[in-house]
Amino acid sequence: MATHVMPTDWRHAAPTRSRAAGSLHYLTGHYLLLPLGATVAFVWANVDGFSYYTVARALAFPVNAIAMALFFGLVAQEIFEETAPGRALHQWSRWVVPMIAAAAGVTVGAIVYGLYVEWKLEPMLHVTWPVVAGVDVAFAYFVVKAVFHRSAGPPKGGHYVHPAVPFALLLALVSNVIGVAVIAPVFANAAERTGGAAVLMAAAFGVAWWLQRRHVKQFWPYIWVAGGLSWLALYLEGFHPALALLPIIPFMPHARRRLDELFADEADQRGATPRHFEHVWHYHAQAALFLFGLVNAGVVLTGYGTGTWATLAALLLGRTAGIAIGVGLALALGLKLPANLRAREVIVIALAVSVGFTLSLFFATTLLPPGPQLAELKLGALLSLLGVPLTFIAARLLHVGRFARAHVHPHGKHRGA
């Protein structure tokens, strides 16, 4: 996705790199530009709301409908690469339990959301339930990786990936796919359907296919030409145009790497082809995410309401419970969890994917026009960041991952609690 972790010795590799460039690499490498943009927006909206909303309103469409296409393109590319033969997502058997768990998580989350809205007698909010499907994939990845960073497991080719990582990522991806499938046809700012979209989409496919046939290794023709046509087709047909790169991704050149590197691209190998899409475009996507946080996360503190608490309850309680129920159901059906995953690890993973943040914000801005109800949902999405400390607290209480009482270091050494 939109992050890029430099090799640990990058300073030695580029001794002349300035401090500013180093800071930028740190921010992009640790997925911090989005929270930075969100923090700036939150403070700005509460200090001078008028100027904030004036700017945010002007930027909303270009950021949410155009720039975010890069973000979703990167997500799609990551998933597509992992479905190749021999890759982590190639075997459907690995998908089954997370798929059931994700579906159950969204279902129970939506039920909790609906019950809360009904209890508070605000029926207008019922239609906004898809916000509960949003999982911030990057937060889930970083939190799960941090919790299970030093947990037990056999060394595997010198590199151990705890099964919690792919399990959490699959959960997050499936949940988001459900959300995208629901919100895609209800793009709030859709132009009137004018026809001709099928022709434009066919042209987009044709250009992408032709570029692939010509073995074009540069990404920009795929993005700007084929992606542009696809964007226009979706927009004219009333689908969310931020998903424009999804149909183009399968035609683009791809690099091979491991699932646990979903957010940690390898250093650029100059001259190596095909170069990785994420590596080439990570600055663009990070810029888009910064702007996304800036444009969408500005909510005044008094903007809370039923939508806030419904979103928060659905994400933290409903989805966590739903995932636990879904896993239990899968086990009852005779399916098996990956090795080293037990009930308590599942609970910690479920809490880690309770953070809606980016995706919940995106779903909310798609479902509602700017106004008080959207503000309520946004605040709920922001507050779902509470899932991060809750995950660590649960891991500590349940002695999971790095908080296990005694475990074997991935490299074979025994470690104490």
Add this chain to the structure above:
Amino acid sequence: MFRLFVSLSLLIAVLGAAAVAEMPQSTAAQNGPAIGPPPAPPPAALQAVRFAVIGDNGTGDQPEFDVARQMVASRAQVPFDVVLMLGDNLYGRPSAREFDDAFARPYKPLLDAGVRFHAILGNHDAPDNRLYPLFGMDGQRYYTWARENTRFFGIDTNRLDDAQMAWLENALKRSLERWKIVYFHHAIYSGGTRHGSNIELRVRLEPLFVRYGVNVVFSGHDHIYQRFKPRKGITYFVEGASGKLRKGINASAESAAAFDQDQSFMLVEIAGAELTFRTITRTGRVVDAGVIGAGPTS
């Protein structure tokens, strides 16, 4: 590096162009409720327009009945025949019994006297409440209607989408009446400690109100009464205490009057270039009153 610079510049240029294209809101859309043909210039001698204003009233509790009783009593002095409802018209789950308990029974004397209600939806209203015939919405979320030299615009701030904004701008632009009155649920100026002013809505709505000469705006949501000093020629009222009451008003130099000690409603009379208003509690006490001028005839 050069390639990165070029591609980032290209991305910024595209986003910038899209942002600039977004800034002037389109006025072309003609969707939404019918606006009707532009009215003929108003005749010289017009009847006064008299109406009452209530907000956040639909509880079905005793205070709502008290306010309704006081409204009936006040008709002896100001024989209004229209009531504006500012949203949260029905707090309970929509059912025939609920509509009866929270609306038809409290306001029965007014309904029997032929008084017409015109509601807009609040956050506690179900979307289909617009279909309830006695709410006078003709099934629309937003609509406009006129009486004598006054045009009213009821809008839905729960979903202020681009289509509604375009409709509102078009409706305001076509209005030739001397008085333009807009009413909706979420206040863009409010000193209520719970919700306060909705700045995001203000950014979108106020420029239209100023550009097209809106005179008065009524809102609810905060369960208080408040009047603001005219801002850019517009007087803003909050009347969200006709059923619910929540005490707490932030002090503000922009506030002209505020009251949060009891349930209340407003009486308004427009005659020529003057709008006279009174805010009355459920016990009959007048807590605010005044006259607003329409300014030069447009």
